[in-house]
Amino acid sequence: MKRRTKKIGERGKPPLPVLLGTRNIGFSRMRGQLAPYAFLSPTLILVTLFFFIPLVMVFILSFTKLDMTNFGILEWWKPVNWSLDNYVKIFTNRFLSRILGNTIMYVAVTLALFNVGMALVIALITTHIKRRTGFAFRTLWFLPRITPVVVYTMMWRALAGPAPMGVINKYFLVPLGIGGGEYLLHTHPWVFVFLVNGFIGASFGMILFASAIESIPKDYTIASRVDGASTWQTIRYVELPMIKWPLLFVTTYQTLSLLTSFEQIMLLTDGGPGLYQTEVWSLTAYHRALTSYFGNTQWGYGAAWAVVLVIIGIVMAVIYLRVFKFRELVEEPKIDQL
Amino acid sequence: MKRLFLLMLIACFVVSGGLIALGQDTETVTITVRCRAKPPMEDWRGNNFIGAAKGLNTDLEAAGDPRRVEVVIIQDNIDWGDYVTEFVLSYVANEEPDIWLTGHEYIGVQAEAGRIIALDALMKEFPGFNSVIDSLWNSTSYKGEIWGVPQDAEARPLYFNKALLGELGWTANEIAALPDKIEKGEFTLYDMLTVAKEAVDKGVVADGNGFWMRPSNGPDFTALYYAFGGETIDVATGKLVFNEVAGLDYYQFFYDAAQTYGSMGGLGLGWGDAWHPGVSGSKVLFWVGGTWQWAEWAELFLKDLGGEAYMWETFGIALIPAAEQGGEANSLTHPMAYLISSQCEDPDLALALIEYVTDYGSNTRHAIASTHLGILKEQTEYKFYKDSRLLSETLYMLDYTTFLPNNPYWGPYSTITYEALAAVVGGDFTPQEAVEFVVDGLQRELGDDVIIR
Numbered sequence: 148m149k150r151r152t153k154k155i156g157e158r159g160k161p162p163l164p165v166l167l168g169t170r171n172i173g174f175s176r177m178r179g180q181l182a183p184y185a186f187l188s189p190t191l192i193l194v195t196l197f198f199f200i201p202l203v204m205v206f207i208l209s210f211t212k213l214d215m216t217n218f219g220i221l222e223w224w225k226p227v228n229w230s231l232d233n234y235v236k237i238f239t240n241r242f243l244s245r246i247l248g249n250t251i252m253y254v255a256v257t258l259a260l261f262n263v264g265m266a267l268v269i270a271l272i273t274t275h276i277k278r279r280t281g282f283a284f285r286t287l288w289f290l291p292r293i294t295p296v297v298v299y300t301m302m303w304r305a306l307a308g309p310a311p312m313g314v315i316n317k318y319f320l321v322p323l324g325i326g327g328g329e330y331l332l333h334t335h336p337w338v339f340v341f342l343v344n345g346f347i348g349a350s351f352g353m354i355l356f357a358s359a360i361e362s363i364p365k366d367y368t369i370a371s372r373v374d375g376a377s378t379w380q381t382i383r384y385v386e387l388p389m390i391k392w393p394l395l396f397v398t399t400y401q402t403l404s405l406l407t408s409f410e411q412i413m414l415l416t417d418g419g420p421g422l423y424q425t426e427v428w429s430l431t432a433y434h435r436a437l438t439s440y441f442g443n444t445q446w447g448y449g450a451a452w453a454v455v456l457v458i459i460g461i462v463m464a465v466i467y468l469r470v471f472k473f474r475e476l477v478e479e480p481k482i483d484q485l
Numbered sequence: 486m487k488r489l490f491l492l493m494l495i496a497c498f499v500v501s502g503g504l505i506a507l508g509q510d511t512e513t514v515t516i517t518v519r520c521r522a523k524p525p526m527e528d529w530r531g532n533n534f535i536g537a538a539k540g541l542n543t544d545l546e547a548a549g550d551p552r553r554v555e556v557v558i559i560q561d562n563i564d565w566g567d568y569v570t571e572f573v574l575s576y577v578a579n580e581e582p583d584i585w586l587t588g589h590e591y592i593g594v595q596a597e598a599g600r601i602i603a604l605d606a607l608m609k610e611f612p613g614f615n616s617v618i619d620s621l622w623n624s625t626s627y628k629g630e631i632w633g634v635p636q637d638a639e640a641r642p643l644y645f646n647k648a649l650l651g652e653l654g655w656t657a658n659e660i661a662a663l664p665d666k667i668e669k670g671e672f673t674l675y676d677m678l679t680v681a682k683e684a685v686d687k688g689v690v691a692d693g694n695g696f697w698m699r700p701s702n703g704p705d706f707t708a709l710y711y712a713f714g715g716e717t718i719d720v721a722t723g724k725l726v727f728n729e730v731a732g733l734d735y736y737q738f739f740y741d742a743a744q745t746y747g748s749m750g751g752l753g754l755g756w757g758d759a760w761h762p763g764v765s766g767s768k769v770l771f772w773v774g775g776t777w778q779w780a781e782w783a784e785l786f787l788k789d790l791g792g793e794a795y796m797w798e799t800f801g802i803a804l805i806p807a808a809e810q811g812g813e814a815n816s817l818t819h820p821m822a823y824l825i826s827s828q829c830e831d832p833d834l835a836l837a838l839i840e841y842v843t844d845y846g847s848n849t850r851h852a853i854a855s856t857h858l859g860i861l862k863e864q865t866e867y868k869f870y871k872d873s874r875l876l877s878e879t880l881y882m883l884d885y886t887t888f889l890p891n892n893p894y895w896g897p898y899s900t901i902t903y904e905a906l907a908a909v910v911g912g913d914f915t916p917q918e919a920v921e922f923v924v925d926g927l928q929r930e931l932g933d934d935v936i937i938r
Contacts, residue, residue, distance in 0.1 A: 422907035
């Protein structure tokens, strides 16, 4: 503070009365301190209203037995109505292992084959061909993401339909003599769960990876060619190491995204066709909290499933950050520190 | 959406037109009617109120009552769970409909929560309700009071495919005699599975398509639980009941059907894209469905093949067979009912409107269009009702009908018992494990509110 006052004087401004100067300095200081919060306030308000408060409510709800029957009657906000019963029910559920196994399989397969794997392959291919062609292909691949999810999933349902209506059966499988024209969502539900989610999911990584690859200075790739590196060697030893950060981001973000996504599965199989056959954790939370043929939606129980999922997500994020050495990745390049 | 707006527009136009003519010294009361209805078959559930409002306004004017009603009709075909949730949430926001059409089994939970009113006292001033078949009032009664007015009923019969039975070598006479044999208890559930297995073995239907029930949780399964001697309600205490012995037989039947008799392949399918095309497309030999589906198949799935005429040639209808030789065949009726919100400011007007739509003309209109059974005494004698072949031929099923219980805990009970059923069909549980799962689940969820026998 002293230094700052001195600086003002040094710049030749007339000395202000002590009281006024103190007030001005105080106001200026206060304004300086508040300015960042003022800029942050819209975000803070939105995050508080639409994320933090709902999160706290879901957390509290998870300890209650609030459901459709006692809504408006049960005072769920009072600790006297809180218990761990919902969590006990979850961890003693006979189908817990199946739902957890489905979730792990869904996230791992979709992530490995599509959201990271296929995204990387497409990004690499489209950045190693004619620029305009690569751009056009990526644009086409992006279409499912900008198509309304219901329309997109209903198209897949139509594709998987039984012969003679189903396109895949009619034009591919039946002419080739494969299968009996069965409803493919009934016979191979997981294949379609992976495909439907994967084709959308891959577009996200594709865009990020392609941008990262294109931002690598051409000098590096040209130098590797001059040194006699093959295309694969250039990709393996030059390009991939330089897109570690996008790889970490896409893997982490898409893991968390897949853990919480259920809308495509809900529209495609709704967790079936067999009992919990394609039911993942987030879909169970939705089913328990918001759907029931006879209307017995259990908001408290569903909230408990959601809270466990949040905890799983946080644990996964921490593991990723440690495995990928996040700190090292965000460190300033050593060349800049010199 | 367009349909909804159109309906609302028509309703507003008709009623407001009447109001203008009535002059300025009147008070307009808006009554919102919410119906779940599959278009176009079930549209009369809501549309009947347009005429009802007109008639009621004439009555009010004649009686010197300054009130005039304006009805707002909201109807669509959303899932039952969403439909109930919508009512509960809108009730708390004080934006719920005044008249809410729903399945009778929801009465218990809504009555307990105080969201609907008992109608006994009000109904005394509306003698038109005396024409409703007496036994149907049982389905809308809870704790000794009436909470809803029946709107329609149905039978949930066993359908069979005559053409496929013919392929198995059944003669026309044998096929024609099947409903009678089932009614007399001479053709049991396991007899049906045996025929289903034969059809699968001979390649008449695909494996899994011998016998189907609905593809997801719902009332139909309870009829088979009853067939094996199961009970759902204790009359003395009003508590839900689960019978372990009957439950074991019930789950054994579905286990056998799926694992041994090439049946139950329809469980888990989507309604529109697989289940309806499967049964109406002659891919399934036996299936349990509802009478209202007859209209759906004729209108939406088989119109090009000749609609009802084709269906009478191809499909047969019978009661759900008995579990044992000489036992009683059954069916299940799940009446829909108009309920009135406890926050409705003019429940007398709401009930008057309901009385208007509970007459022979309005109800028959709906019954024929949707192939639901009528709810009025001697409705079968009504000329236009009599003309419907399906309604006439299934009428006898009401003599064998069963109901779901009106209990606030029916939702969790149904979910648990259905999960066990899906598990035995999928081969995840043995029948004994299914019973243990149900008993454990019911006791954990409902505690003292369920009786295990």
